[in-house]
Amino acid sequence: MAAAAVSACTALGPSVVQRDQPHYADALSEASKQQLLLNIVKLRYLDAPALISVSQIVAGYSRSGSVTLGSQVLSDNLNLADDIAVGGSASFLESPTATYVPIKGADYARVLLTPVSPSDLFALVDGGAPAEVALTLALGTINGLVNRQVGANNAVRDVEPEFSEAMGLLAGLIAEREIGFRFDPGGEGLRSVTLLIRDDPTSATVPRIQRLLKLLRLKPESRVVPVRYGFGRGAGEEIVVDTRSFLQILSNLSADVQPPEGHIEAGLTVAVDTAPTIGSIRILSSFRPLVPPSESYVSAAYRGNWFWIAEDDLRSKRVFSVLLMLLSLFERTGPAATPVIAIPTR
Known part of the structure; x- marks a missing residue:
């Protein structure tokens, strides 16, 4: 019976790829959006942007099962209800490991400080x-x-x-x-x-x-x-x-952040008087500790406040999507550089 149960198991790999690839792609996309929004907000508060990229995701899976069958067939008083025991167990283990690469040094300068080349821009x-x-x-x-x-x-x-x-x-x-x-x-x-x-x-x-x-x-x-x-x-x-450069692009968009009430008066940031352009976005904010805004396209927390782009703000969503495309022109390709941070999630 145990041999039959094991042979009946289907292959784990193909079903896992079909199930997990869209989820990982969506998670990476959302993380990039949040990091990008957070850096725009940081620049509004004259804070330095920071970048970290996910260079590798290794997901390990294992599945096992067993079936046991016992009987006291040699007993003088055989009773099927008491003398035959059937048992089984099964386990499934998932252990993904994400590897993060802080972008710093020469990579930081290249990603944030190098102007986009005209050929790359017009090719986009x-x-x-x-x-x-x-x-x-x-x-x-x-x-x-x-x-x-x-x-x-x-x-x-x-x-x-x-x-x-x-x-x-x-x-x-x-x-x-x-x-x-x-x-x-x-x-x-x-x-x-x-x-x-x-x-x-x-x-x-x-x-x-x-x-x-x-x-x-x-x-x-x-x-x-x-x-x-x-x-x-x-x-x-x-x-x-x-x-x-990408830093200049983010700095220009930081003028579109609407800080929470009282932040300008408290000197946490300065007032910005600017007219919107076709390349502007509308970033809202509020003081909601531990409560992310609902119905947002992307949101990020910064120093106890939430900042977000509304889900129904189609113009801002369009600009933010193009911003993600521009980021891809600056991001590093090739082997990962040290140091790296590997975080196993179990």
Whole structure:
């Protein structure tokens, strides 16, 4: 009977993968969202951001079972009710181990302080990310047009109207396939990016194309425009972009955090007077010890207060999703670096 029970068991591995992979993927996604939100809130309070990544998850499983059968068949007085004993036992053990890698040193500088490369940014846009949101988040200037900028002590320089108009025109023309990109290999593993403008004088988009070229201070006949990293207005035949580091992106979003009542008066943070842009988010807060807000898209606790993005705030959710995409451009790939923290959960 025991042999039959063991042989009847199905394979454990395939069913475990099917059951657990979506759950682990969802847990990692939620953890990344919470860490990202928490770092935005920290910067609102002039606190230093911290990053830690999950480099490895090892989940071990074991299953065992046994069946026992006993009888006193040699007894002089055999009684089936008393002299035959049947027993069994079964066990299932799950022992996942998560390995965390603190991002510090050179990795910290690369992830937080290195400006995103223009080729990576426009490749993200060309791949389907919302162009207006991604460009508004990641560009500081484009051919001299200045985006909203949050500086030291949360001092804000509002976005120039021409910048917002140019981003709207560029995003619309990209969506209509009137503008595309060419990516060419460059030295030291870098790529160059060239903006390509459809040359069709009969197209209804010609007025918008000419307006975009004027805003970007390009020649009206420009159709193939190189894009490079730099600062300034360019020479009329190229687009010069000053891209932001991830720390700059988070710092700009920190101005959108609404602190709990009394925090500004108490000097815990400073007041920020800024107009929202297409790349802004709305982060709410309240004092609710140990009680996370309900109906939130993402929430995080910081110093006894809860901060969150509302589930029905579709604009903020869209911006936050693009922010996660941008983070993937900065994150390290390859073997894990030391030190690591391995936490077995049993």
